Structures are given as C-alpha cells and as structure tokens.
Amino acid sequence: MDALFAALPWLTNPTVIIRQVMAGLANGMLLFLVASGLSLIFGLSRVINFGHGALFMIGAYLAYSVVGTNSPDLVTFIAMLFAATIGLFVVGVAFEMAILRRIYNSPQAFQLLVTFGLVLIAGDAVRLIWGPAEKSIPLPPIIDDVIQLFGVTFPLYRALLIAIGAAVCLALWWLLYRTHWGVLVRAATADREMLRALGVNVRRIYTVIFGVGAALAGLAGALMAPIVSIGPGLHADVLTEAFVVVAIGGLGSFPGALVGALLVGQANAFGILSFPQMSIVVPFVLMAVVLILRPRGLMGHIE
Amino acid sequence: MSDYALRVRGLYKHFAGVQAADDVNLAVKPGEFRAIIGPNGAGKSTLFNMISGFLKPDRGQVFFADEDITGQPPYRLFRIGISRTFQITNIFGDLSVLENVQSAVLSKNRRSLAIFAQSRGAYIDECRALLHLVGLPDLERRSAAELSHGDQKRLELAVALANKPRLLLLDEPTAGMAPQERIASIRLVHQIARQLGITVIFTEHDMQVVFAVADIISVLHQGKVLVEGKPERIRDDPDVQKIYLGEQGGIAAAAARAEKKTATVA
Amino acid sequence: MIRTVAGAVLLVAVLACAPLPLSDFWIFVLVQMMDYALYAVAFNLLLGYGGMLAFGFATFFGLGAYTLGILQVRLGFDVVPAVLAAPLVASLFAAVIGYFCVRLSGIYFGMLTFAFQMLAYAVFIKSYDLAGGDDGLHGLVVPGIVGTPRGIYYVSLAIVALCLWVLARIGSSPFGLALRAQRSNVNKSLAIGINVKLEKWLAFVIASFFAGVSGALSGLATQSVFPDWLDWRASAVPIVMAILGGTQRFIGPVIGACVYVVLQTVITGMTEYWSMIMGVLIIGIVVLMPNGIVGFFRLRHE
Numbered sequence: 001m002d003a004l005f006a007a008l009p010w011l012t013n014p015t016v017i018i019r020q021v022m023a024g025l026a027n028g029m030l031l032f033l034v035a036s037g038l039s040l041i042f043g044l045s046r047v048i049n050f051g052h053g054a055l056f057m058i059g060a061y062l063a064y065s066v067v068g069t070n071s072p073d074l075v076t077f078i079a080m081l082f083a084a085t086i087g088l089f090v091v092g093v094a095f096e097m098a099i100l101r102r103i104y105n106s107p108q109a110f111q112l113l114v115t116f117g118l119v120l121i122a123g124d125a126v127r128l129i130w131g132p133a134e135k136s137i138p139l140p141p142i143i144d145d146v147i148q149l150f151g152v153t154f155p156l157y158r159a160l161l162i163a164i165g166a167a168v169c170l171a172l173w174w175l176l177y178r179t180h181w182g183v184l185v186r187a188a189t190a191d192r193e194m195l196r197a198l199g200v201n202v203r204r205i206y207t208v209i210f211g212v213g214a215a216l217a218g219l220a221g222a223l224m225a226p227i228v229s230i231g232p233g234l235h236a237d238v239l240t241e242a243f244v245v246v247a248i249g250g251l252g253s254f255p256g257a258l259v260g261a262l263l264v265g266q267a268n269a270f271g272i273l274s275f276p277q278m279s280i281v282v283p284f285v286l287m288a289v290v291l292i293l294r295p296r297g298l299m300g301h302i303e
Numbered sequence: 304m305s306d307y308a309l310r311v312r313g314l315y316k317h318f319a320g321v322q323a324a325d326d327v328n329l330a331v332k333p334g335e336f337r338a339i340i341g342p343n344g345a346g347k348s349t350l351f352n353m354i355s356g357f358l359k360p361d362r363g364q365v366f367f368a369d370e371d372i373t374g375q376p377p378y379r380l381f382r383i384g385i386s387r388t389f390q391i392t393n394i395f396g397d398l399s400v401l402e403n404v405q406s407a408v409l410s411k412n413r414r415s416l417a418i419f420a421q422s423r424g425a426y427i428d429e430c431r432a433l434l435h436l437v438g439l440p441d442l443e444r445r446s447a448a449e450l451s452h453g454d455q456k457r458l459e460l461a462v463a464l465a466n467k468p469r470l471l472l473l474d475e476p477t478a479g480m481a482p483q484e485r486i487a488s489i490r491l492v493h494q495i496a497r498q499l500g501i502t503v504i505f506t507e508h509d510m511q512v513v514f515a516v517a518d519i520i521s522v523l524h525q526g527k528v529l530v531e532g533k534p535e536r537i538r539d540d541p542d543v544q545k546i547y548l549g550e551q552g553g554i555a556a557a558a559a560r561a562e563k564k565t566a567t568v569a
Numbered sequence: 570m571i572r573t574v575a576g577a578v579l580l581v582a583v584l585a586c587a588p589l590p591l592s593d594f595w596i597f598v599l600v601q602m603m604d605y606a607l608y609a610v611a612f613n614l615l616l617g618y619g620g621m622l623a624f625g626f627a628t629f630f631g632l633g634a635y636t637l638g639i640l641q642v643r644l645g646f647d648v649v650p651a652v653l654a655a656p657l658v659a660s661l662f663a664a665v666i667g668y669f670c671v672r673l674s675g676i677y678f679g680m681l682t683f684a685f686q687m688l689a690y691a692v693f694i695k696s697y698d699l700a701g702g703d704d705g706l707h708g709l710v711v712p713g714i715v716g717t718p719r720g721i722y723y724v725s726l727a728i729v730a731l732c733l734w735v736l737a738r739i740g741s742s743p744f745g746l747a748l749r750a751q752r753s754n755v756n757k758s759l760a761i762g763i764n765v766k767l768e769k770w771l772a773f774v775i776a777s778f779f780a781g782v783s784g785a786l787s788g789l790a791t792q793s794v795f796p797d798w799l800d801w802r803a804s805a806v807p808i809v810m811a812i813l814g815g816t817q818r819f820i821g822p823v824i825g826a827c828v829y830v831v832l833q834t835v836i837t838g839m840t841e842y843w844s845m846i847m848g849v850l851i852i853g854i855v856v857l858m859p860n861g862i863v864g865f866f867r868l869r870h871e
Contacts, residue, residue: 099852108676108679109622110855112624112805113808113852113855114855120845120847120848121849124845128845236800244684244687247680280691280694281688287687288685291681295680355760357756379762381760389760393757395750397752398750406747406763409743409747418742418744418745420743421741422742
C-alpha cells in the first residue's frame with residue numbers, strides 16, 4: 001500500500017484529486033463534443049469520418065480569424081463561438097452533399113479514402129489561408145480568471161467548458177430523444193432501409209447529421225482555441241483522441257460517446273499525474289483493452 | 304459400422320421467447336433418404352444448423368455414427384464426412400466454377416494452408432469428375448456468379464460432394480427452382496446418393512418433391528418431431544394435415560378421407 | 570502464364586539497366602517505387618485476397634523500419650542481420666495482435682488494427698533514447714559499395730523481386746484460394762472445412778512480414794526512420810495505392826504504387842501544398858475510377 005502511495009503521491013492529496021477530476025471533466029466535455037459528432041455520423045451512415053479532426057481544426061482557425069490576437073470582449077468571443085458553429089455546419093453540409101453522399105454505397109476503403117482526402121485538403125488549406133505559423137488567441141479578460149470550486153482554485157474558463165459541454169449534451173439529448181426528428185435519426189441509425197421504405201427523406205437526415213457533427217467539432221475547436229496552440233497539425237491529435245473515445249464508448253452510441261469521453265478525460269488527467277513520461281499511451285492502452293474484450297465498445301450495438 | 308448414420312437425442316434450443324427445438328429426437332439409418340418437413344417456424348433450419356455445427360444446442364446431443372459431434376464447428380464436421388448446403392444458394396460468387404470445387408477438394412485434403420504449392424491444376428481430375436457427376440462439365444472457367452440458378456444449385460451439390468461425405472444435409476435443395484426442375488433435381492441427388500452410398504437428410508416445402516424420393520419423412524411442428532414414417536403413412540396422417548391446413552383444413556381432409564373410404568368400399 | 574513470367578523477366582532486365590543513365594534523385598524515386606510496390610502488394614493480400622481492410626497497416630511498415638534503425642543506429646548491428654530482423658519483428662507483432670484482430674470482421678477489425686497503430690506510435694514517439702522520439706533515427710548508413718545509391722538500388726531490386734515472386738506464389742497457392750473463398754463467402758468456407766480464423770491470421774502475419782521488409786528497405790534508402798511512418802495518416806498510403814491500381818489483380822497494387830510515387834514526386838516538386846492536390850486527386854479517383862486504374866482500362870477494352 002505504501003509503495004502505491006509512493007508511486008502515486010496524489011492519492012493522498014484531496015486538493016490535487018479534485019482539481020484533476022475537474023480538469024478531466026473539462027477535457028472530457030470537449031472530447032464529448034468532438035466524439036459525439038463522429039459517433040452520430042457513423043451511426044447513421046456507417047462512415048468513420050477520419051476528417052473529423054480537420055473540422056475541429058477549421059473551427060479553431062475560424063475562431064482565430066474572428067478574434068485575432070487582440071484581447072476580445074465577451075460579446076466578440078460569444079459571436080465567435082456562434083460563427084464557428086454555424087460556419088462548420090455549412091462546411092459539413094457542403095462536404096456531405098458534394099462528395100460524401102456519392103460513396104455511401106461504395107466499399108469501405110473508398111469511404112475511408114474520401115474522408116482522408118478531406119484531411120489532406122484541410123491540412124494544406126489552413127496553411128494556405130492562415131500560414132504555417134502557430135497561432136493563439138487570448139481569452140476575454142473577464143473569463144481569464146480563477147474561481148473557487150469545492151475548496152479548490154480552478155480556472156474559470158475550464159469550469160465554463162464543463163458547463164457549456166453539459167449544456168450542449170443536454171441539448172443534443174433533448175434533440176435525439178424528445179423530438180420527432182430525433183426519433184427519425186435514431187430509427188435511421190437502427191434501420192435505414194425501413195425508414196426509406198416508409199418514405200422518410202433519409203438523405204436529408206444524413207446531410208443534417210453530418211452538418212451537426214461538423215458544427216459540434218467546430219464549436220469544440222473554437223472553445224479550445226484560447227487554450228491550445230493552433231497549427232496545421234492540430235487535426236491529427238484530435239482525431240486520435242476522438243477515435244479513442246468512440247472506440248471505447250461504442251461507435252454510433254450517443255451515451256457511449258459521453259461515457260467514453262468522461263472516462264478518457266479522467267484517464268488523461270490522472271495519467272499525466274501518474275505517468276508524466278508515457279501519459280499519452282494511457283488512452284490507447286485503455287482503448288486496446290476495451291476493443292479486445294468488447295469489440296463494439298462499452299455501449300455500442302452489435303452490427 | 305454403426306446402426307445409425309445420424310442420431311439426435313433430446314435437442315433443445317431457445318431463442319428470444321421461442322423454443323425452436325423442444326426435445327428433438329431423430330435416428331437416420333445409413334443410406335437413408337430422409338425428408339424433414341413442417342410448416343414455417345417449425346424449427347427445421349434450427350435443427351439443421353445444430354446438426355451441421357452452425358448453432359450450439361442448449362441441451363442434447365448429436366451423434367454421427369458413434370461419434371459425438373455436438374457443438375463442433377462446421378469446418379471440423381466437413382473433415383469427418385458431413386456436408387451441407389444452404390437454403391439461399393451458397394457458392395463462392397467471386398471464384399470460377401472450377402475454383403469453387405477445388406477449394407473444397409483442397410480443404411478435404413488438408414491443403415488450405417499450403418502457401419508454396421500452386422492451386423492451378425490441383426486435383427483437377429477429381430474436380431472435373433465432380434462437375435461431370437452433377438452435370439456441369441463445360442463451365443469450369445465461368446465465374447460462379449454468372450451461372451443460372453439451377454446450375455448454381457448443381458455447383459453447390461458438387462462442392463458438397465467434394466469431401467466424399469457419408470452424410471449430406473440439404474437445406475431446401477429445390478428452393479427457387481421452377482416446378483418442372485424440382486423433381487428432376489432431387490432425382491439427380493437421389494441417384495448420386497444411391498450410387499455413392501450417401502445418407503441424405505433434406506428439408507423441403509414442396510410435397511411432390513418429398514414424395515418422389517423420400518424413404519422416411521419426419522414432420523416437425525413447434526420444435527418437436529410430431530410424427531415419422533413412410534410417405535404414404537404421413538400423407539394420410541390427420542395430425543399432419545391439421546398442422547398444414549389448419550383446423551378447418553384438417554376437418555375437410557378428414558371428410559375427404561372418409562369419403563374415399565366409403566367410395567372404395569362401394 | 571508464360572506471358573506473365575516473360576513479362577516479369579523483361580521488366581527485371583529493364584530495371585537492372587535503368588540506373589545507368591539516371592541521376593541519384595531518380596534512382597531514389599525508382600527505389601521508392603519498388604519498396605512501395607512491395608508494401609502495396611503485401612497490403613493487398615489482406616484487402617484484395619482476404620477482404621480485410623486494415624486501417625492501421627502502416628504499423629508493420631513502421632516497425633520494420635524502426636527495427637532496422639534501432640538495431641543499426643542504437644545497438645550497432647550490422648546491416649544484414651538488421652534487415653533480416655526487421656520483417657521478423659513486424660510479423661511477430663502481427664502474430665500477437667492478429668490473434669485478437671482476426672476474431673473481428675469489417676469495421677471492427679479495421680478499428681483494432683488502427684488502435685494498435687496509435688499505441689505503437691505513442692510508444693515510439695515517447696522513446697527518445699531508443700527510437701529518437703520526435704526526431705526519429707538518422708545515419709542508417711551502409712558501408713561500402715552497397716551503400717551508394719546504385720548499390721541500394723540493386724539490393725532493393727533483388728529483394729523486392731524475390732519478395733514479389735514469393736507473394737505471387739502465395740496468392741496462387743491453395744492458401745490463397747482458401748483466403749479468397751472466405752472473402753467471397755465466410756459461412757460457405759466454414760462449411761467446406763476451412764478454418765477461417767487461422768487463414769486470416771496467417772494472411773495477417775504474411776502481409777505484415779512483407780510490409781516490414783518494405784519498411785526496412787525504405788529506411789535504408791532514406792538512411793533514416795521517421796516517426797511519421799507510424800503516424801495514423803501513413804496508413805492511408807497503402808490503401809490509396811491498392812485502390813489506385815485495383816485490388817483484384819496481383820499486378821494492380823504494383824501499378825498503383827508506381828503511379829502514387831510518380832504523382833507524389835511530381836506534385837511535391839511543383840508546390841509545397843502537395844497534400845491538398847493529393848487529397849483532391851484521391852477524392853477524384855475514388856469518385857471517377859472506382860475500379861482503379863487497371864479496372865478502368867479493362868472496362869474500356871470490353
């Protein structure tokens with residue numbers, strides 16, 4: 001027991017634990033925003049959108065475009081969030097209509113390559129438009145503060161991230177489980193042929209869901225913009241993390257995306273504390289273990 | 304030499320609220336041509352899948368000659384001489400006709416993991432003999448997917464015979480065929496089976512087909528073997544008529560039987 | 570059949586003479602074509618023959634390269650045992666993870682291979698002492714005449730030709746037929762006595778072995794090993810090459826690899842935004858030429 005406490009000294013320090021749990025929650029909420037989109041898109045179209053990280057990245061760059069390097073006021077910041085969300089919705093819809101919908105019935109390798117094409121294009125496009133140098137944007141001064149939560153000092157912005165993430169989660173839940181449209185989406189996820197036979201315009205549902213997924217990724221990107229370094233390689237790490245979350249939670253499962261995101265968020269937070277050198281390996285080991293024991297993920301459906 | 308080619312003892316299988324197999328017992332003699340009939344949902348496919356290793360029974364045993372084969376995977380059963388065909392024609396659509404048969408013959412000879420030999424002319428005589436036996440001599444190079452439905456069924460039979468089986472399980476062997484083709488098709492199977500001494504168990508919906516070739520018929524109903532016997536006995540069995548024709552139909556059939564009796568007497 | 574053998578011999582003869590008039594740069598391009606041809610054909614054993622789409626196939630290319638690099642640069646091995654060890658390590662890793670991967674099919678198989686690639690990448694990128702971390706490994710120099718561009722060319726030609734010949738034989742072997750059978754119809758394969766899991770596992774190990782060879786050869790050619798080679802994005806490359814050339818003929822991925830390398834070389838020379846051009850091309854090809862280049866021309870002929 002003593003050896004354990006020696007190896008992981010934070011186990012005896014409640015302040016550190018609380019702070020890490022909250023940091024993990026903030027991280028988890030952002031992961032949820034990205035992963036839920038990825039999962040929803042898969043659930044409906046059976047396509048794994050490898051370009052999802054690119055959508056996140058575009059959101060971050062859009063944030064930079066709106067806010068710039070000068071310290072923004074709160075209104076500008078919120079406007080920026082809306083701009084990124086709506087902007088990425090448009091981008092997502094455009095991509096789905098122009099390219100993705102042509103390959104829904106193609107072999108999986110083709111689908112993979114098409115979303116991969118998005119990765120390649122986006123990676124260079126942001127370099128072309130914004131230049132290769134890394135960017136950062138500051139927080140509005142009013143948010144750039146700390147608060148006291150559960151007896152622990154914590155950055156206000158991260159607390160806000162948790163709140164926003166939770167709000168979006170609730171909104172999505174309401175959309176999927178309490179609206180007629182949401183019923184259609186969930187039904188289409190389970191059996192799209194039947195829905196088509198019932199005369200439902202499934203094509204439009206696909207387009208909208210892709211747009212929503214993109215918008216979520218864009219929002220996440222915009223939210224992350226002030227606390228991360230924005231560069232052309234941003235999309236790669238994000239996709240990796242999102243993939244881990246949906247693999248663990250279960251492809252196509254909305255609750256799975258939440259559970260997976262929260263789990264990975266905590267694993268990241270405590271992983272950094274426990275194994276600072278190899279902390280990035282922790283989520284992958286977790287994913288590999290889950291996929292081996294339960295290939296469809298913790299809450300995924302059997303195909 | 305065992306008394307029975309296949310014996311099924313007390314087989315049970317439960318699926319989501321349905322008892323698909325409810326104490327099924329079967330005993331098939333070597334060389335027999337056994338038909339298993341029954342209305343939809345009677346449990347014929349389930350029984351077949353359990354005998355051929357595609358499904359594990361909840362309870363009970365399956366014996367092939369004296370060997371307990373309960374729950375063994377299909378690929379092992381192929382090796383000991385059990386072959387099965389499927390209701391929906393099951394062939395290798397991406398392979399040529401010859402390759403379809405070759406893959407089975409190679410598998411029988413335990414060559415499926417041979418990475419340095421070449422498959423091109425492997426066991427060509429044996430393959431050609433099989434194709435000839437089922438009546439497909441000149442279609443070797445054709446892609447299997449291009450064959451007509453009837454030819455695909457023949458190919459499926461050729462592949463099923465590749466392991467020189469002692470037991471052949473045919474799941475709806477004439478399904479999808481035009482009525483004229485069906486009797487001819489099952490007669491071909493019957494002839495081959497007699498020639499090679501193969502025990503055959505087949506499921507069927509078409510009664511003409513069944514009565515044309517079956518030695519013994521087993522009637523399945525709601526997961527149980529309702530009655531078993533020679534074709535004439537089954538044809539006149541009132542319980543069988545009831546399950547096929549419903550209550551009213553059963554009454555009508557009984558009336559028809561009674562009429563036939565009085566007519567004969569008179 | 571004889572036409573194929575004659576064609577192959579002719580090709581090798583032409584390739585043997587090719588370096589004479591060429592500059593080092595173009596010799597290097599040819600070497601990359603050969604390495605990638607092997608890589609693509611190995612990948613296609615899984616995809617075209619076995620129906621298995623591995624999202625994380627670059628793992629084995631990368632492991633082969635890293636084994637060579639670590640043995641040579643960090644542990645001072647001679648080049649020959651290092652090159653021999655590379656595919657062995659790659660296929661050993663494949664043998665272990667393959668046990669778990671082949672129980673799955675379709676997208677879950679792909680995902681698990683992808684997962685293991687990300688794991689491998691994370692481990693290597695963090696191991697600075699052993700694997701050079703972010704920088705990778707450099708200085709994989711082969712001493713003597715073999716280490717010159719021409720020398721590397723001929724060594725690669727010999728090794729790739731041999732490996733492709735072996736892979737061709739494997740493809741047309743009873744194993745290859747069983748593999749194609751299970752791709753066509755899994756249940757039927759089981760019914761005719763094929764142990765599908767074992768076939769898939771063996772294909773996985775064989776494919777990874779040759780991917781490891783191509784990775785090692787690439788390390789020799791560039792005298793370096795880059796962590797990018799293990800990045801998840803690298804796994805798109807074999808998929809692109811196989812699809813480009815067509816997965817249903819043995820020669821397809823070879824053509825795909827050559828086209829890919831030429832495209833990459835030419836476009837990289839034209840603009841620094843070659844990724845974007847590549848992305849557009851890939852999307853264009855997928856949408857316009859679904860049967861790959863080989864298939865596209867075959868259809869034209871019919």
